[in-house]
Amino acid sequence: MAPRVGVVLFPGSNCELDVLEAVRxxxxxxxxxxxxxxxxxxxxxxxxxxxxxxxDYLRPGAxxxxxxxxxxxxxxxADGGPVVGICNGFQVLTEAGLLPGALQKNRGLKFVCxxxxxxxxxxxxxxxxxxxxxxxxxxxxNHFEGNYxxxxxxxxxxxxxxxxxxxxxxxxxxxxxxxxxxxxxxRNVVGLMPHPERATSExxxxxxxxxxxxSLLQAxxxxxxx
Amino acid sequence: MLFxxxxxxxxxxxxxxxxxxxxxxxxxxxxxDGVQGVRVGKLIRFDVEAVDEAAARAExxxxxxxxxxxxxxxxxxxxxxxxxxxxx
Numbered sequence: 159m160a161p162r163v164g165v166v167l168f169p170g171s172n173c174e175l176d177v178l179e180a181v182r183x184x185x186x187x188x189x190x191x192x193x194x195x196x197x198x199x200x201x202x203x204x205x206x207x208x209x210x211x212x213x214d215y216l217r218p219g220a221x222x223x224x225x226x227x228x229x230x231x232x233x234x235x236a237d238g239g240p241v242v243g244i245c246n247g248f249q250v251l252t253e254a255g256l257l258p259g260a261l262q263k264n265r266g267l268k269f270v271c272x273x274x275x276x277x278x279x280x281x282x283x284x285x286x287x288x289x290x291x292x293x294x295x296x297x298x299x300n301h302f303e304g305n306y307x308x309x310x311x312x313x314x315x316x317x318x319x320x321x322x323x324x325x326x327x328x329x330x331x332x333x334x335x336x337x338x339x340x341x342x343x344x345r346n347v348v349g350l351m352p353h354p355e356r357a358t359s360e361x362x363x364x365x366x367x368x369x370x371x372x373s374l375l376q377a378x379x380x381x382x383x384x
Numbered sequence: 385m386l387f388x389x390x391x392x393x394x395x396x397x398x399x400x401x402x403x404x405x406x407x408x409x410x411x412x413x414x415x416x417d418g419v420q421g422v423r424v425g426k427l428i429r430f431d432v433e434a435v436d437e438a439a440a441r442a443e444x445x446x447x448x449x450x451x452x453x454x455x456x457x458x459x460x461x462x463x464x465x466x467x468x469x470x471x472x
Contacts, residue, residue: 216451216452217454220451220454252456253454259456260454260456260457262399262400262457263402263403264402265400265402266402267402267403267406307399307456307457308456309456332400
């Protein structure tokens with residue numbers, strides 16, 4: 159049975175269809191999860207996509223975190239379910255406390271948009287399990303608030319526990335320790351600023367995003383079998 | 385009783401403030417040479433119903449911690465005063 163991936167739709171999300179398309183390209187089933195529903199309909203993985211959930215009012219992710227669906231996502235994550243937050247989705251996951259730290263405005267107030275070289279730093283996460291550590295990937299970035307920051311204690315913990323899963327080769331936004339993506343202690347929740355769903359075809363300039371999303375589908379398949 | 389509340393949300397000490405820095409850098413061009421330490425934050429105003437000022441302040445403090453600020457990068461200063469005509 160094909161794994162089912164739920165993609166959360168908030169008012170203001172704008173990358174949900176790209177994620178669905180990528181999931182289907184890889185042989186998975188994708189479906190939209192409306193933010194106002196408090197159940198996930200039995201999906202095997204959840205993606206919180208990019209965009210401007212609730213207009214990014216107050217702070218990116220600040221209001222999205224109170225959407226009814228987030229209670230179900232939090233429970234799913236606590237139960238070991240694979241959850242990936244992309245760009246605005248990463249901001250939502252930090253605000254919801256599923257991942258530590260925060261995403262600040264980019265260094266120099268610079269909106270960044272273009273391909274970014276990433277280095278996979280750990281293959282121990284639901285998004286990177288199929289990619290060897292040290293692999294270089296090209297995946298687009300597109301954000302104003304992607305400058306990852308956290309306390310020195312949190313940074314030390316992320317490093318010690320091998321939870322920085324992706325780093326920028328050339329830091330585009332001032333992000334602490336060149337962080338592009340991190341995982342939680344259970345390694346089943348990942349947040350990243352780059353958009354793997356936009357690197358899924360040679361026509362788009364790169365297919366490297368498929369390697370990441372394939373790992374997520376693999377993790378989702380594990381839930382189907384279980 | 386009704387209380388008027390102003391919450392100033394600001395970036396914590398030591399957190400880079402690119403907006404403030406950009407404003408500060410542009411000021412000398414306008415002839416304002418003596419301005420320093422520019423920081424940009426947000427001011428949020430609202431009214432809150434509570435039995436007394438202490439209760440109002442406690443509620444707003446909780447509201448700030450759980451919603452209006454992200455404690456990783458922000459803190460807040462809260463001003464509470466009886467709303468005009470609230471005693472009637």
